[in-house]
Amino acid sequence: MTKPTASSQSKVPTETRISLRNWLMLFTTLIMVLTFGVGATISIWFESERQIVMQRSTAHIMLDAHEAYLSDGLWHSNLELITASAKKIMSLPAIDSLTILNSVGEVVLKLGQEQPEIRYSKITHSLVLEVAGEPTIVGNLSISLNEEILNQVFYERAKDLVYLFIASLLIALVAISVAIRSLTYPLEDITLALNNLTLDSGPKELPHQNRHDEVGSLARSIQVFSDRSKELYLLQDMLTSNAVKRTREVKDAHQNIRVLTETNTKFITLMTQQIRSPLTAIRGAVALCRNGMAGEQQKSALDLLELAEKNSLKLERLLNEFAEVVALDDGNLALQLEQVDLTDIIIPVILTWRPVAERKNQTLRFDNVQMLPNVQCDPDRLKQVLEICVENAIQHSPKRISIDITVEKNTKHLVIAISDTGPGIPRKLRPILFDNVNPEKTKLCENFGKGVGLGLASGLMELMGGDLFFETFAEEDQLDDKNFLPTGTTFYVQVPLAPDAISAA
Secondary structure, eight states: OOOOOGGGOOSHHHHHHHHHHHHHHHHHHHHHHHHHHHHHHHHHHHHHHHHHHHHHHHHHHHHHHHHHHHHHHHHTTOHHHHHHHHHHHHTSTTEEEEEEEETTSOEEEEEEOOOTTSOEEEEEEEEEEEETTEEEEEEEEEEEEEHHHHHHHHHHHHHHHHHHHHHHHHHHHHHHHHHHHHHHHHHHHHHHHHHHTTSTTSOSSOTTTTOSSHHHHHHHHHHHHHHHHHHHHHHHHHHHHHHHHHHHHHHHHHHHHHHHHHHHHHHHHHHHHHHHHHHHHHHHHHHHHHTTTTOOOOHHHHHHHHHHHHHHHHHHHHHHHHHHHHHHHHTOOOOOOEEEOTHHHHHHHHHHHHHHHHTTTOEEEEOOOSOOOOEEEOHHHHHHHHHHHHHHHHHTSOSSOEEEEEEEEOSSEEEEEEEEOSSOOOGGGGGGTTOSSOHHHHHHOTTTOOOSHHHHHHHHHHHTTOEEEEEEEOGGGOSOSSSOOOOEEEEEEEEEBOHHHHHHO
16 A cells, blocks of 8 residues: 555546536437437327327218218208308318219219319218118218328427427526536545645645535545545554564574574584494493403393493484484485385384384284385385384383284375274374474373484475374273273374386376
């Protein structure tokens, strides 16, 4: 949002307002001309038709009125009576000629004469006289109606309507012009004042706000909108300033975090290297003592040496895992991906950890008789992931249970399942199980280990394009005490198939 300035004002709005007024005048005039023109044409046409119908009706009425006299005159050959009645009929202005025929078609009387250049309409009427109780046609009467006289009535009517139309149009145009001016001039004032609101020296209030019509409502609404816009401009400036300040603070915080992270990484790497060197020396010394190189040892001493060697190996493995987690977080952990047979990785893991499981009277089983396709992975890292999962199952499962390893194939992966019947994973621990460093995890992991193995395994699988996830059921998941379901956990290691295996499928 950018606040408008005085330079944004131009002559375009004024030209637009003048054009709008002219268009309103032109459009209104056209509507009025069309309305009056169509109305006048329809009115004149109906008036003409009415005059024609009225003249014909008058002629028929006149003929019906004198039919008896004419019929009686023809029957008795009374020409004087016939002439008197005919003249009365000819008194109508629209009748130019009249012809009376007897029953044999002879002309008895003809009054008036048709003009060749004038258009006439004919009316023929039979003269009927009741003789001996029977109606008898004694002759025919034919008259010619002068349509020019009717046209004169039409023209007079049309002229009156034209005069009325012109007078009404002028009055309407004056009224419309006044109405449009009363509407557009306030709008021009409001527009000019609105443009000047952006100037510091301009007015602070729009005109015409005290009017009690649509223009007043518009002015008040625009004033409210202008006031809110000013508030928004101020809020924008404040938010922009705060955003710049917060952005600078976040940038500085990120810089501090980056420096702190680099320092921690260097410190952890240095400490790991410093601890690994004396630890290697300790392991060597313990191994020499156990092998009798430092003289014969008593059995109790040998047991202590064996315990020391076991714990030093464990400590070395933890140091290696910790260093690998740091390298993984920094993106410095390199993989050597290749196509390998999954069985060649699983079998050594079984052979390595089966003695450990047997010391707890546990059974570590891998029953797979199907031919497995090759997978795309780093064999050493995948072996490390499987060892972490198997060690976790052995450590957290009770004695005299079975730990089963199975393999299933889907469209693009081989899924290795390591299942145990241990106590299951607590609900609070499940969302943070794969976190490397989490204070809440440390509190909850009194009986489930505090190492970073599972977090490292999850990161390694993600780096190889696979996945590591689990399903678990603990005692707290039981629905009721009557239907007790077995507890346990299954970790799923999802390994991508080799490209050749995918294309073959």
